[in-house]
Amino acid sequence: MTLLRTSRPARADRGIPDATVARLPVYLGALAELAADGRSTCSSGELAEAAGVNPAKLRKDLSYLGSYGTRGVGYDVAVLRHHIGRELGQTQTWDVVIVGAGHLGSALSAYHGFDSRGINVAAVLDTDPARIGTDLAGVEVRPFADLEAVVEEFGIAIAVVATPGEAAQGVADALVAAGVTSILNFAPAVLQVPETVTVRKVDLSIELQVLAYHEQRRASGHEAADEEVAG
């Protein structure tokens, strides 16, 4: 994994564990599939398989939200979708701003499936004059200088950084100054932000390097692993 959290440790409160929160969207997707198949109820076993997790883990995760299942029966698909969606804040639509209209920014703007998840790309910003004014999946690219105005206009709390690594910290500083409190960072850089701001990082290159490590091991002397696996 390549997700660095730079936020408060949280805990205390009645908060849901981070690991669980990260899986809730997966459950939501699996439930959407089941609903599309016409299923109205499902057991923890079925849902766990669709989500690719252990059934016990699934039940424990869901138990943090409350008791929305029926013993001996299972979960009502629609009810569970509602409760997970509500917990994730999908009762409202979150407007986000994407900074950087390069290849990745374009890909993100065009990404379908945001809409159904309560996410709306409200604006795309860039500093390159050649990009400003162009249309990205129905959203016009605006100058980066418009940041504060855009944040104000849409009441934006979540931003996506899709710039080159060198520009990322400067952009992050501007985002924080404009009042953004959650940042999804695709740039290959470690962002320094106040504790009050949540940062998640996705680095495409890092993901591939991790896979290369596994290949590396596979290729050379992992013989012991095959014999020694305990459980």
Place this chain on the structure above:
Amino acid sequence: MTLLRTSRPARADRGIPDATVARLPVYLGALAELAADGRSTCSSGELAEAAGVNPAKLRKDLSYLGSYGTRGVGYDVAVLRHHIGRELGQTQTWDVVIVGAGHLGSALSAYHGFDSRGINVAAVLDTDPARIGTDLAGVEVRPFADLEAVVEEFGIAIAVVATPGEAAQGVADALVAAGVTSILNFAPAVLQVPETVTVRKVDLSIELQVLAYHEQRRASGHEAADEEVAG
């Protein structure tokens, strides 16, 4: 976090913990920055700050590779880069194939920074006739049917799935059949693969949903959290 591993539990052996492996590329990037700044040595504290982690954690991570530091002095930047790079398999270049030449596939093909990390996009495949034959950052899009030939030709072990969710499982099956053993999955789908294959999943929508959850909590009654934070 949104990284699902669908591989063997591993352990035993002299393997490096997964959490550490995921951070090694980050350290590598931080070391590259230090080197670019002309630094020839650095302490664990400096490197930890550049990488955004706890110094103790950094030292423990590095200790899995061996003792490449000098007490009282620190680490030699060049030496450490060499050893981390070697551990990650960067002594060779890994040819990867990208399946799906849509927005995301295009973005990945154009992503700079792969080259310097031992990753090379050898081929891009798609089923859409309109895309086949087009040029993506110097690589020609080939028909998906060429998969086996491409894997054979380049000796490919690592593949990237950048297709719509519906197509992902079929693509994964074909990849496995062709001999690919590591898959980076960007499609919003849970891939079922044999235990011998490593899968990492990155879902852009999920990342944003996790951030929305944090915003949701921030907005409503997290008062207790501010008072109760312990560490």
Place this chain on the structure above:
DNA sequence: CCGATTTTGTTAACCCGTTCACAAGCTCGT
């Protein structure tokens, strides 16, 4: 109405990862 069967919710053990704290070891000044 009751026992058999199913499936949830939860407790407790386990395992992995993080962090602290300190001994081991290196350098430098004297």
Place this chain on the structure above:
DNA sequence: ACGAGCTTGTGAACGGGTTAACAAAATCGG
């Protein structure tokens, strides 16, 4: 040559997350 001062490497405590196992609760057949 030796002590003062750093910085690494690691043993041990701690905390969170995963998993197994079971009790509680619902349905269904007779």
